[in-house]
Amino acid sequence: MRKPTASDRIDLRSLVADELDALMAELGLPRYRASQIFRWVHRFGATNPAGMGNLPRDLRTLLGEQTTLVPLEITAVQESSDGTRKFRLRCHDGPHIESVLIPREDKLTLCISSQVGCALGCQFCATATMGMRRNLTTGEIVDQVYRVQTQLEPQQRISNLVFMGMGEPMANLGRVVRAVENLCQPSGLDLSPRRITISTVGLVPGIRRLGQMMPHVGLAVSLHATTDALRNRLMPVNRRWPLSELVRTLEQYPLPRRRRITFEYILLPGLNDSAADAMRLARLLRRIPAKINLLPYNPCRPDHPELRRPNDQQLDDFAEALRAKGLTTTVRYSRGLDIAAACGQLAAT
16 A cells, blocks of 8 residues: 555544444454544544554554544633633644633533634624635544543543534534534543534524434524524525525424424624514424523624623513513523633634
């Protein structure tokens, strides 16, 4: 077998289990070697085949020649007064992404990115100012988890994942699904799909595909408006898939029993916080098992001065209006606001 150049080496982190089995067969090696390598990569976060101690030396050398395991590089860590930590990670080709670790009671939730930048142009999101640079690979998606895990105490484990960082997960869904598959493998981190949530601004084809491929993973939809006129303005994706089509797709989503779709709703005083908005939201979601996460707008776009942060009373009043309409509603106060790690503030430049 020829020695490949650096650019065409196989990224071990991006292979799912079946592909790793196939690679071992191609190399004329027994299948159990694939299981050993998978554990090294996805349970122990290996960064070099040379460290895979239970593999024979010639196999470690071969892997070093044929594959790559270049990890993301943590270049900065910021800690908020509330314990939230933001990690800045450099990809092998230079661009940076951000991931956010959120401690809450007995949970450690990691918010991870799926793209470098974003093409969808939501007005309330700092990532939109970066434009779209590229999709993350499957290996880069999972490695955010492995690199952050190395920064924790030995007894600490990341318990929950949310795909709510930089980028639109449904625009990179093939790689996101592969990443989830690897993260949930018993020989890897063995995360439960029920502890993973994938967020979207409303890419209808991606929602349909996710329902077919991984219905047990949590689904969160960024809604933020109850009329097409306002949603078109805030979220250009709505011009392609308006509220009627989005809601119809979600009504047909194959939810497991006792599960709900989470709707993220950023409160923008004077724009989407009226009694009429509460009524329209209840009408839109009346056939969907739903729960609402009500969020304050986190200032991040000085180019849109009409977007203002609500005060606590405005948040509580709108939450009560939604509850009065029968909607399960939780106010999610900002975490990591003082380090620009809160919802909508991620923008690695």
